[in-house]
Amino acid sequence: MWVKLILLLLFCLMILGAVHFAQPAESEKSGSPAKVLHSLRLLTWNIGYAELEDDTRAHDKDLPAVAEVILRQDPDAVALQELTGKAQLNILLGLLHGKYRGAIAQQGREDRFEGVLVKDAGATFIPVAVGARYALGASFRPRQDSPEVLLLSAHADAFNAARRRTYTEALIDWARARAQSSEVFIAGDFNFELKAANETNLYTDNLKHDGESYSLILRHFHDLGRAAGDTAINDRRIDYIFGPPELEQIGRVEVLRGAAVGRMDHWPLLVEVGF
Amino acid sequence: MLTLLKMELEKLFRARSFYLSFIVLIAFVALMLWGFYTYAARKTGGQAVEQFKYTYESKQYFNGLTFALYSLLFSFTLLLPIFVSMSAGSQIASEARAGTLRMICARPISRASLIISKFLVTALHAGLLLTFFIGLNLVVGLIFVGWGNLELYPGPLNLVDAPGKIMRDEALMRFGYAVLSGTWALLVIAALALLCSVVFDSPVQATVMTIAAYLTLYIVGRVEFFEHLRPYFFTTDMDFWRDVFKPDIPWRSLWHYAYVCGAYTTGLLLTTVIIFERKDILT
Secondary structure, three states, X not given: OHHHHHHHHXXXXXXHHHHHOOOOOHHHXXXXXXXXXXXXXXXXXXXXXXXXXXXXXXXXXXXXXXXXXXXXXXXXXXXXXXXXXXXXXXXXXXXXXXXXXXXXXXXXXXXXXXXXXXXXXXXXXXXXXXXXXXXXEEEEOOOOOOOOEEEEEEEOOOOOHHHHHHHHHHHHHHHHHHOOOOEEEEEEEOOOOOOHHHOOOOOOHHHHHXXXXXXXXXXXXXXXXXXXXXXXXXXXXXXXXXXXXXXXXEEEEEEOOOOOOOOEOEOOEEEEEEO | OHHHXXXXXXXXXXXXXXXXXXXXXHHHHHHHHHHHHHHHHXXXXXXXXXXXXXXXXXXXOOOHHHHHHXXXXXXXXXXXXXXXXXXXXXXXXXXXXXXXXXXXXXXXXXXXXXXXHHHHHHHHHHHHHHHHHHHHHHHHHHHHOOOOOEEEOOOHHHOOOOOEEEOHHHHHHHHHHHHHHHHHHHHXXXXXXXXXXXXXXXXXXXXXXXXXXXXXXXXXXXXXXXXXXXXXXXXXXXXXXHHHHOOOOOXXXXXXXXXXXXXXXXXXXXXXXXXHHHOOOOO
């Protein structure tokens, strides 16, 4: 009898211990709300569609909704991915009532383009050759007295981790070379599959490549959106904004989960930093 | 109780399966070493380990500690639960199969004490297996791969979401923690196998049922269709043991899951005792 009593006691103790050490709810965990800064506000958004659609690039009919989000959030610069081309960019710029200037990357092997929108009228756009793909940079000053900022809009391969790694290495080399003269930010869809909880713990080359790519970026840049959580359907965090490592003030960091329209599979990631 | 425990220990150390489990673990470490070297050779076009070390940012990423960690994480998922299931699954059922259970129960000992002593012996076996395996991996890693700090990267092993590093001496301490946390996690399997050993009269059936339950929950837990069910599987809770290898151990979460595993273990043991006390022993 005593054995059963001891076991029952231990069982109750274990339950109590488990309850006592249970993680606090998400709302309890987050302390005071992040301080809102206005020095630099960046937004990245892959406005393409999910893989199952006939055309997975951005759709013109969604552009008013995209413009509305941009106007409402009022970022200093926007990195866009999966635009169909210059014509689509012009439609979007029109919907933004001339508030932004923009450009798209050169065409590589892909049928889709990265784009950057910037409020600063003096911004210059820089094509960035990254292997067989092209990214796009925009150099601008968010305020007249602020240092020069370079924002890169990037989109790594969706299907091959080795190609993502090659792309990332080339992009980081390019960005590091400019980090001396500008505050460099890299924003875009990197397609890294790194979410620990959803994967088996068995070793794969893909995980190794993505792990190495992400680690390489973190060696030189700060992952500003880490706290914001998933950025795409199926619980994936594949859209990132990386900034200079010495940034001390990170304000609002948010994935705008209600923003996607149509069959979009990504949500915009918004980051505010002070520098 | 102590006499009973001593007798059970004698049985454990006399069993061939006890030594077989250690031999298989040695073979697994050899397999890991072979896989490690052939992978390195394949990936570097024959330039082998020297270049393979450089595939990560750190020049000393692949060292003895990394080797031990990889080996431990791979084996913990599939190999060690099998041996623990075999050890616990045979405890009562093999006595029943051999016809000695009735005789044991005729002695002036309580059935509950018998269950507890058999469970403690299984727990000791699990602890010894893990201690031996970790020790062997560290020794083999030191001799064949070399020493260094334990560097962790996101992706492989799924331990961290940002690069991290554990200094060598601290890392060795973490392997010590892993003996404790890993054994504690394996006790859930041991308790389940002991329950099966009481319910089924065949040790093979008890072992197979335990492994089947474990693998089913483990695999289903990895399929996204059943993501919402994942928190309710004991296999999910058992994963807490790996947290000791994170650069900053999430103590709160670790204790939470350790207690959850403890609840599974004690709950299953209590059920086993209740069933065994009511069981009509015919063999």
